[in-house]
Amino acid sequence: MTELYTLTATELASLYRSKQVSPVEVTKSIFQRIGIADQRVNAYITTTPDAALKKAQFVEDDMMRGIYKSPLQGIPIGIKDNYYTAGVRTTAGSKILSDFIPDTTATSVKKLECAGGITLGKLNMHEFGGGLTNTNPFHGRTNNPWNTKYIPGGSSGGSAVALAAGLATLTTGTDTFGSIRTPAAMCGVYGLKPTYGLVSSKGVAPLAWSLDHAGPMARSVSDLALMLQEMAGYDPEDPASIKAPIPDYTENLTKGMKGVKIGVPRFFMEGLDHDIELLFTNALKKLEELGAEVKEITISELSMAEFAGHVITTGEASTFHYEWLQSRLQDYAEDVRIYFQSGLVLNTPQYVRAQQARRKLTTAFKKAIEDVDVLVGPTVPITTPPFQENWVEQNLEITKRCMPFTAPATLTGTPSLSVPMGLDSNRLPAGMQLIGNHLAEKLLLQVGKAWESTNPLG
Template identity: 55%
Template sequence: MNDLYYMSAKDLGMLLKERKLSPVELTKIMLDRIDQLDDTLRTYITPLHETALKQAREAENKIMKGEYLGPLHGIPVGIKDNQYTMGIRTTDGSKLFVNFYPSETATVVSKLVLAGIVMLGKQNLHELAAGSTGTNPYFGTTRNPWNIEYMPGGSSGGGAASLAAGLATLATGSDTFGSIRVPAAMCGVYGLKPTHGLVSAHRVFPTAWSLDTIGPIARSVGDLALMLQVMAGYDPHDPASLRVPVPNYSEDLNKNIKGLTIGVPTHYMENLDEDVDKLFHQAVSTLKSLGVEIKEVVIPELEMATFAGYATVGGEAAAFHHQWLKTHAEDYSPDIRSFFLAGSLIEARQYIQAQQARRRIVQAFERAFGEVDMLLGPTIPIMTPKFKENWVKQNLDVVKRIMPYTVPINLTGVPALAVPIGLDRYGLPVGMQFIGSHLTEKQLLQIGHNWEQVNPLQIKITDD
């Protein structure tokens, strides 16, 4: 039964559909594992034993009656705790919302429930989905299952760590300036930040309205495709929602990628930790051996991304939290309070300049995609850090290092797929991201699936 913890949703789905495995049996096994390990790993804020078993029994009854709903029917899923669940506590990882029980469910969660998932619980996150390390002084800091002394990344750290530890089969995330891709990189899993507006953000706690993007996290690209199929689609309740056709993301995943041209921005090759640099160059060489043409591209506008990101995220987050910052400032941890208070000092002139910079970065990406099929870079420039005693300073330092690599994708609204590329000298995962133009998720998943076949987590750097 140990294999069930790490089995893909696709494979589990076939067992469930053929009645070779019971959804109730699978759910009990997963909940028992959460009970055994999560006091240490802290991947869940609110495990949902009763809800999960109720949904598992419903799934079992339907499947037994021949009412199979599709490949996610009966699959155990973790839900990021910034996504509303009606009648179930939704904290956004914050002391402010410790007793918040929504009267509505987020559109994306409703879609997954209608597809028959089993909701294992509400998963831990960096407070208010506004940090990159996974520390949380109120609900416990999530630990990296590869080594609990190291951070899992954030803000969707609970989801990524639960997948790495076999505490969920799939997980939902959100990405405002890297919050799906950063923990995917640090935990050695796969994460997709979709095109902005492809997946509804209705009834998801906002971090920065114009950047917030909801997406899937999984242990395989095929599972990401299954999740995105359900999660994507127009929602009239979300003003940013895109009214576009949703293709079959699982179709042609094996499509040959030979002949694709991938651009590597020179900006993404700067200031890399040694092991990240080595593993990324090895990955580029592997892609060449798969028939991909690699082309160096220069996008000087990326230099503006950090300013535009800070001004946009800080300004929009401070606007949403304005009243709480005035009346409950003590309920924010020091790193988040500093970030949001700094955002409250951003003037209209600076915010407008940031949006003008965004437009120039968008135009620069459009020019680049006129020359290449997609872009490629390290997900983050740093090796997964060990937790430091001064976690407040560390959190701010980590955001400063990673933002130039992750936030351009949010500022432009394009999709990006984070994949592992190997283990550093300490045995911690390292990742890279394929970046596509708008609505190229299907192509990203195809190249990601091809990449997955090289078994990247078997690639290791030894400390010479």
């Protein structure tokens, strides 16, 4: 018998309509799973079982009366702990906000709840989004469910782990320099960083305003499409929100990728760990077998990504955290403190030059995408590493290694979808990212769905 906590939202929506299972049953199943497994992986900072079961009963009563709001109705969702949730503690993974209870709810969470989603609680994360390991000295480190001695990636580590361990059906994440895609890759799930401004960041604790993206994470591409359908849309209260038509993201998902032109930037083929290189080479062959036209291309401006990403992220983060960095410096985790403090010593010319490099990179991306439909590369160039005692140095080193691969899509504001690519020699997942033109989410999901059919994790 298939356990309810392992089912995707797409599968549950069908079962709900045929009245084979109920939202209350599913929600209870997931909380039972949390009770058993979360002590091993530490995905949650706060759970809200009473409120979740009350909402599940309300949704179930609606369904019994034939009221169906959306395919997300009755679907249990875990929320990253930097999304504000009214009346529920929101820590952003920090000591500073350990007792913060907001009186408002993030726009995208409201949308998911209005669609009938059931929020389960708040998920662990790298403090304030400032790292890629999810080692958190205040709320405990989050462990990779494939092997708990290994990191899950961050900063949305709790979100990816909850999916991989069956502790949520869907989760939300945020991505400033790779924080959705890195943990998705390392935990073998799917994560979408949408076009900048497509999903509202209103009510999400910022890391770097001009780079922050909110987005969906799931165990299938179909589920990402269902989530994005509800999360996307203009928000007048978010200065970065864009007015753009919202297509039906579930339409043509199974169209395949025959004739899709895929460009492989040579930059994304350099400096790869051996296992990643092998998996990516094999993935490119599979993409061709699926009907895609694959060719290598050159985008020399990608070399600017690490400089621009570091300067803009730390500069903007240190601005937001300026007062706390003066008054509560010792309340930051050491790795995040170092990272944010580095932004304090930047000067205006460095920040302006980083923004100029960003503009050059965006222009180069626009030009490259004229000749291809999608860009592809490994999500990150490294295999998932084990936790190290020198966790401060480890986070800084991993961030330095991964940022050149993940930062380009955030700097350019283009959508990027991380899909499982396969298992490395340690039997841990690795990821491949698909990058499209602005507002090309529908195409990325279509290509991702075709790739998912290859069952990359076996």
